[in-house]
Amino acid sequence: MSILRRISCTYNYWLEVYPYRMQAVQVAGILGLGDVVAQKLIIKQKFDAQRTLRFMSTGLFLGPSIHAWFLVLEKLYGRSKKVAIYKMVTDQLIFAPTMLATMFTYIKLVNGANKQQLKKSLKEEYPKLLLDNYKIWPAAQFLNFYLIPVQFRVVFLQSLAVFWNAYISWKLQMAQDACNPKVKKY
Numbered sequence: 001m002s003i004l005r006r007i008s009c010t011y012n013y014w015l016e017v018y019p020y021r022m023q024a025v026q027v028a029g030i031l032g033l034g035d036v037v038a039q040k041l042i043i044k045q046k047f048d049a050q051r052t053l054r055f056m057s058t059g060l061f062l063g064p065s066i067h068a069w070f071l072v073l074e075k076l077y078g079r080s081k082k083v084a085i086y087k088m089v090t091d092q093l094i095f096a097p098t099m100l101a102t103m104f105t106y107i108k109l110v111n112g113a114n115k116q117q118l119k120k121s122l123k124e125e126y127p128k129l130l131l132d133n134y135k136i137w138p139a140a141q142f143l144n145f146y147l148i149p150v151q152f153r154v155v156f157l158q159s160l161a162v163f164w165n166a167y168i169s170w171k172l173q174m175a176q177d178a179c180n181p182k183v184k185k186y
Contacts, residue, residue: 015151020064023154027066028059030158034165042170054110055169058103066154069095074150084145091145092138097130104129107172129171136164 001009015022035055039045073090077083104126108118140160148156 012151019067019151023063023067024060025063026059026155027063027158028056030155030162031059031062031165032056034162035169037162037166038169038173042166043173055107055165057110058106061106062099062103063154063158065099066095066157069099070150070153073145079150081146084142087145088138088141091141092134096133096137100130100133101126103168104172125171129168132167 032052032055035052036047039047039051069091073087076090077086101122104122105118108121113121140157144153144157
């Protein structure tokens with residue numbers, strides 16, 4: 001058996017046996033990669049490992065949450081490719097705004113934002129991020145629901161999300177720097 005085949009089999013085994021743990025680990029890793037891209041290629045700053053670890057920690061709840069949501073959508077609509085549009089619309093109207101707000105709030109809090117800063121950020125920055133979300137993710141989610149088996153949907157989306165994660169990391173960092181230079185940079 002080739003090394004790639006062995007890796008694939010092992011990955012599929014772990015994904016089947018420990019789906020939530022695997023989603024947490026792989027999403028945390030992909031979030032970390034997005035933050036490194038933001039730091040090194042967009043902001044062009046010295047690498048801040050603590051910032052990356054804080055950003056990665058989001059994956060510990062994000063990965064399992066997305067996986068659970070995809071299972072809910074499967075139960076709600078079934079597995080037919082014909083329902084991909086319904087899954088995408090439901091996802092973008094219910095899950096996307098909720099998860100983006102949760103991720104946004106979590107990142108702000110782990111970086112030391114106080115209640116006033118958080119409220120101001122949610123009012124001023126979150127709507128812009130949500131609109132940017134709607135420019136990219138409906139098409140990606142439609143393809144995801146139409147083409148990708150449910151067990152691979154989170155990793156497929158998160159692979160696409162490397163640059164989205166870099167964008168979020170960059171946007172939150174720029175807003176944080178402008179509002180309060182004393183707040184920890186993630």
